[in-house]
Amino acid sequence: MKIITVLVAGLLAMSVLIALVGVGNTLALSVHERRxxxxxxxxxxxxxxxxxxxxxxxGLLLAGHRPRRPPRGRLWTGRARGLLGLSDIPSSIVVPVSPLGAVGATIALA
Known part of the structure; x- marks a missing residue:
């Protein structure tokens, strides 16, 4: 069991390292192009x-605008899966929140 944990931790560390190198290269290229x-x-x-x-x-516009807009592809894919009955979430779940309240809470948190 400990070997599996060490292997998973090693894979996680490698993936984080690869992600950091990718972000660093992207930022370096951006600075080089905009110089x-x-x-x-x-x-x-x-x-x-x-x-x-x-x-x-x-910078403020880019930082403030991107997180608020969901990717269109994911939104339409989720709706299509729900309409086709391929959703992993059962449709019998009732959420006791009005849509306007949820929208208000989302705007307040954003």
């Missing part, structure tokens, strides 16, 4: 403050 953009904007007459403000606003 010339501020220089071009400065050459066109944009002030340093405007460039910093533009980058900060872009």
């Amino acid at each position: 010339r953009e501020p220089a071009l904007l400065r050459a066109l007459g944009v002030t340093r403050g405007q460039v910093k403000g533009m980058l900060a606003l872009e």
Whole structure:
């Protein structure tokens, strides 16, 4: 039993390491590609403050917008599985929450 636990922990560590390398490479490529953009904007007459403000606003928009929107593919796949009766969740479960209350709670938490 202990050998299995060690193997699973090793596989988990490898997957985390691979994910970190992938994220690091993506960020490095993004920085490399965007390095010339501020220089071009400065050459066109944009002030340093405007460039910093533009980058900060872009970062805030990207950070705030992506987590709130569910991927469309998953939404439609889930609905199709439910309509075809392929859902893993039994349809006899009744959730005692009104849809408007759930929407309000979601907006309040977001």
